[in-house]
Amino acid sequence: MLPVDGIPTPEDIMAKMPPPERLARGPVVMVECFQQIPCDPCTHACPRQAILPMKDINEIPRVDYEKCNGCGQCISVCPGLALFVVDLTYSEEEALVKLPYEFLPLPAEGQVVAGLNRAGEEVCPARVVKVVATEKMDKTAVIWLAVPKNMAMEVRHLKVKPRGTTVICRCEDVTLEEIEHLIKVEGVRTLEEIKRLKRCGMGPCQGRTCLPLIAREIYRLCGTEPDSLAWPTYRPPVIPLKLGVLAGGGSDDAQA
Amino acid sequence: MKREVRFAEIAVVGGGPAGLCAALEAARAGARVVLLDRQDHLGGQLIKQTHRFFGSKSHRASQRGFKIAEALTREVASHPAVEVHTGATVFGFYEDGVLGVEQKGRVFYLKPARVIVATGAAERTLAFPNNDLPGIYGAGAVQTLVNVYGILPGRRVLMVGAGNIGVIVSYQLLQAGMEVAAIVEAAPVIGAYWVHAAKVRRAGVPIYTSHTIKEAYGKREVEGAVIWQLDGDGKPIPGTEKDLAVDTICLSVGLSPLIELLAQAGCRLAYVPELGGHVPLRDENLQTTVPGVYVAGDAAGVEEASAAMMEGALAGLHAAYSLGYGQQDYEARRAAIREQLEALRSGPVGEKIRRGLSKAIIQL
Ligand SMILES: Cc1cc2nc3c(=O)[nH]c(=O)nc-3n(C[C@H](O)[C@H](O)[C@H](O)COP(=O)(O)OP(=O)(O)OC[C@H]3O[C@@H](n4cnc5c(N)ncnc54)[C@H](O)[C@@H]3O)c2cc1C
Numbered sequence A: 001m002l003p004v005d006g007i008p009t010p011e012d013i014m015a016k017m018p019p020p021e022r023l024a025r026g027p028v029v030m031v032e033c034f035q036q037i038p039c040d041p042c043t044h045a046c047p048r049q050a051i052l053p054m055k056d057i058n059e060i061p062r063v064d065y066e067k068c069n070g071c072g073q074c075i076s077v078c079p080g081l082a083l084f085v086v087d088l089t090y091s092e093e094e095a096l097v098k099l100p101y102e103f104l105p106l107p108a109e110g111q112v113v114a115g116l117n118r119a120g121e122e123v124c125p126a127r128v129v130k131v132v133a134t135e136k137m138d139k140t141a142v143i144w145l146a147v148p149k150n151m152a153m154e155v156r157h158l159k160v161k162p163r164g165t166t167v168i169c170r171c172e173d174v175t176l177e178e179i180e181h182l183i184k185v186e187g188v189r190t191l192e193e194i195k196r197l198k199r200c201g202m203g204p205c206q207g208r209t210c211l212p213l214i215a216r217e218i219y220r221l222c223g224t225e226p227d228s229l230a231w232p233t234y235r236p237p238v239i240p241l242k243l244g245v246l247a248g249g250g251s252d253d254a255q256a
Numbered sequence B: 001m002k003r004e005v006r007f008a009e010i011a012v013v014g015g016g017p018a019g020l021c022a023a024l025e026a027a028r029a030g031a032r033v034v035l036l037d038r039q040d041h042l043g044g045q046l047i048k049q050t051h052r053f054f055g056s057k058s059h060r061a062s063q064r065g066f067k068i069a070e071a072l073t074r075e076v077a078s079h080p081a082v083e084v085h086t087g088a089t090v091f092g093f094y095e096d097g098v099l100g101v102e103q104k105g106r107v108f109y110l111k112p113a114r115v116i117v118a119t120g121a122a123e124r125t126l127a128f129p130n131n132d133l134p135g136i137y138g139a140g141a142v143q144t145l146v147n148v149y150g151i152l153p154g155r156r157v158l159m160v161g162a163g164n165i166g167v168i169v170s171y172q173l174l175q176a177g178m179e180v181a182a183i184v185e186a187a188p189v190i191g192a193y194w195v196h197a198a199k200v201r202r203a204g205v206p207i208y209t210s211h212t213i214k215e216a217y218g219k220r221e222v223e224g225a226v227i228w229q230l231d232g233d234g235k236p237i238p239g240t241e242k243d244l245a246v247d248t249i250c251l252s253v254g255l256s257p258l259i260e261l262l263a264q265a266g267c268r269l270a271y272v273p274e275l276g277g278h279v280p281l282r283d284e285n286l287q288t289t290v291p292g293v294y295v296a297g298d299a300a301g302v303e304e305a306s307a308a309m310m311e312g313a314l315a316g317l318h319a320a321y322s323l324g325y326g327q328q329d330y331e332a333r334r335a336a337i338r339e340q341l342e343a344l345r346s347g348p349v350g351e352k353i354r355r356g357l358s359k360a361i362i363q364l
């Protein structure tokens, strides 16, 4: 219960739910503000005046759901971080939740993060569809999360998964989690792609350390046969050389 | 020792939101103001508030506290009738209405015709075994450390107190990269606005109401804390202890108005728990029982910044008016500020403040 542990009850949430017919028509705001407090910025934030004006600033905000188009502009204005937008029509399997986020680092678009419920428990993986963080929003970013449809009314926060401590590429500082993400989520299948996306193989070791490790992950996760996996092109120099040496054709140390 | 005394029209002691607004309002009415603050920056508590403020949009709500401080400080600094002294501590209020001021090792005396005391409030602490171990701080002190100086006090913290300050500082410690092991609150309900509680909760911080700290432990510094549950009468229940491995404990158990100067001035005080302890009796214009001495902001009763700003403005307005300034606009301006202040306090969360004020406001 909110006053006892900070978690709204299912009844609290029911009372804040937009009408089902409106939810069925696309993105719409959900105002999770449950207490009469002296606060009114939300009522000034909506360009369509969907959050209704208050006579007294202690009123609980009310919404005209017909006026709301789910744009999400109001989200970053609320000091209580109590405004969300839910879109149940986002795709066949997924719903979209737009939520306020004030932590660094911001997640990247495309990244898979943990979706947290109102009790702070991880309930599902969530894919970052968009990160909106303009100057005007003054450091309250709005994150668009794609979540399984049945989680649309559950996910209200996110956790960026730690980057992990198993390093695959020491030159470019790339971890196992990042490689796994590229393969499992982004659908990357070749060493060449990983080299271009993460620079693995382009550092001082020229791929001696990382490429075999990455290849092993591709075999493991995709079932690729070792001899069917193309190795990136080896270009000279095969070990790092000073540019001066290459350009001058001799040793610049000798001249110094 | 010969002491040099300067004269002034209005002295404002304290440059937090209350003092800043008092100085601005009085200066705009035409009075000349000396504003004194012991810190190097004006803004008081606001300079460490990185969260967006509640309140009414027309009163800077949704802006972050430190931005409000910056804006008010700019207005004060650019007003020709306000003379600002930072690093200036008022150390005494003498019988003849003289203020003793220490500024960077130098002492001077000021005799103002009117004084507005806006010194804010001090953090309270709590008695429990080992409460002197390094690693135990006031929540406000930690907020200064983290948000003003960019220093983390530790890695994992227990917050004691779930009022707005405890919950907001917990959120800011999460933002700064600390882990918050728990927030405990002795009362059966959370004192903070529920939206604040909800946002730390969904970030994974457990909030235990009807719980308090039993003891801290550690050899040379905090290594952990034991919390336990309280029964309906507020008595601890043996056997409910939980051990939390933390290296930092933050106490956010309330504030007490800083009224020493007002007591020295001879203002009549009353003990009003709803306002945080001893506060000066005053009239609707914030004038105390000593004519010409005003109080505003947390020093008048612990409340919040929007109320502090409006109280400051009312005090500044009346002090200037009583010196003959701003006669024309006085009534209209006063009515406008009072209306906003009443709107702010009129809701259910303002009930306690209203109760407190009914004991502190008198007819002079
Ligand atoms: C964590 C936290 C969160 C908060 N969140 C909100 C919020 O969201 N919304 C809101 O409205 N309020 C909020 N507040 C409350 C708000 O910050 C205070 O109510 C407000 O700052 C009080 O203003 P004030 O001017 O009375 O005192 P202060 O801001 O405390 O200023 C007092 C000033 O007086 C100076 N001073 C004191 N003694 C002397 C002396 N002897 N000589 C010279 N100078 C002196 C001090 O240096 C200080 O600058 C919050 C407070 C905290 C701690």
Ligand code: SF4
Pocket: A028, A029, A045, A046, A047, A048, A049, A050, A051, A067, A068, A069, A070, A071, A072, A073, A074, A075, A085
């Ligand atoms: S989502 Fe857009 S249209 Fe809906 S209330 Fe917010 S600002 Fe208004």
Ligand code: SF4
Pocket: A031, A032, A033, A039, A040, A041, A042, A043, A061, A077, A078, A079, A080, A081, A082, A083, B195
């Ligand atoms: S701005 Fe946010 S916290 Fe304030 S009343 Fe609106 S929804 Fe509630």
